[in-house]
Amino acid sequence: MSCDFIAQANLGVQGLHPYQPGKPIEELQRELGVEHVVKLASNENPLGPSPKVVAACSAAAQDICRYPDASGFELKKALSAYLSVDAELFTLGNGSNDVLDLIARTFLQPGTSAVYSQHGFIVYPIAVKACGARAIVTPAKQWGHDLTAMAAAVEVDTKVIFIANPNNPTGTSFARAEFTDFMAQVPAHVVVVLDEAYVEFNDGEDQLDGVTLLPQYDNLIVTRTFSKAWGLAALRVGYAVAGQQITDLLNRVRAPFNVNSMALVAAEAVLADADYLAQSRAVNHDGMQQLTTGLEKLGVTFIPSAGNFIAAEFRGDVMAIYQKLLEQGVIVRPVGVYEMPQHLRISVGLESENTLLLQALAKVLGEQV
Known part of the structure; x- marks a missing residue:
């Protein structure tokens, strides 16, 4: 049957x-x-890959019979030193896609909505709709995010806004001042996800570095990846940085051992390879x-x-x-x-x-x- x-x-x-x-x-x-x-x-x-990554993975291969460190202690410690952020404010993921999905599963459900832009990263609609939430898609402006329109699109049931800077696949970006103006218009209870997968390549004037703004906004989550500038696409490791409450929530739904041992040691090694x-x-x-x-x-x-x-x-x-x-x-x-x-x-x-x-x-x- x-x-x-x-x-x-x-x-x-x-x-x-x-x-x-x-x-x-x-x-x-x-x-x-x-x-x-x-x-x-x-x-x-x-x-x-960086030669330091190859050496680190070779050494770690002796322990592939063991589970990875579920807390990612050493990588969080390295990220903390690199970004000058408390190690307890990181959530590690199997690539930043994993972290984006964690955020959606934490805050979205049927009866809620999320805002993202036309031409935005395809993972946003996948993550939103898989949770049964409603998508609010704002028209792009010159192929990029219209931040004013995105702030205005927030409705009573909106829980999350997804923003990429630079954006994939358009490559468009916006400056720090534009983003802070946007944040001033967003209700404090709406979580803003700033996806900075390509931030290392962005060298424009008034460049936005979302991590430096975290102390100002309790509702901000910054996501990043080691797949692009850091050359670790095959190993799948990314992370989110946010306030203590949000980080605690994300780690409640994060799967155990979601970042493998090779990825952990490789990311730690490449962070040290300026x-x-x-x-x-x-x-x-x-x-x-x-x-x-x-x-x-x-x-x-x-x-x-x-x-x-x-x-x-x-x-x-x-x-x-x-x-x-x-x-x-x-x-x-x-x-x-x-x-x-x-x-x-x-x-x-x-x-x-x-x-x-x-x-x-x-x-x-x-x-x-």
Whole structure:
């Protein structure tokens, strides 16, 4: 006897679609038989891991028969020193996505709502709807967050606001003054989640560093990740920083051992590698200049980005352009799911990888003419 298990799921989950990650290199090699592949689809760090990380993981491999430290004591201690924040105010997660989900599960339920922006990170609607909460989506302003509109969108049942700075996939960002003006308009009981997954790449004027604002706002949560600038995407480790009450609540729902031992020691090691972070920023800065100059020469418009990626806009059949790039061994990311059907998101790679992308793109666009 069959059963409609979709109908048995909660209403929020019924309306969801699985998260679609960037195409893996191995998948493209299997599908098209392409040997040399450049992946510029998932905003990964093209440098590879820090040597200090490799050494730390090698040493930790002797104890993989043991459970990790569930409290993450040493990593929290290292984060505390790095950010000048009390170690008790950190919540560790299996990537910052895990932390975003923890926040949603802690504060949202049927009968409540959450605010986020059009073109915002796709995990926000997934986390909100999975809890059975109502999504309030505010229109974007020049592809970025309209903070005034987001504050005005708060309703009686609103519990959480999700904000990304810089935002993925648009790369847009806002300054510290804009954010403090926004916070002055938000009711004190509404939790504001400032997602700073790409903060290390943002070097604009009046740059916002959410961690420095935590003493001013009891309702602020700052989330960050080691997957981007720190080069630990495969190990999945992120964290939230917030006041004591919020941190206590998040740790009530956090799964035991949600960060593995390799991730813990790797994150601690890379925090101590200032040269690696400086190199990551430098490679991204130079690569972004290379890509923007190359796209301009090809007549391709794009959204100025404060991250390690750029959203480029194309005329015509974008998915055909994407497919032809795949055939040349270049993986980028379609972002139609973000209501950006004419854009492809391109991660910043090494100089040689950026060159291959631009050469492949020139060939594809030349064939269209």
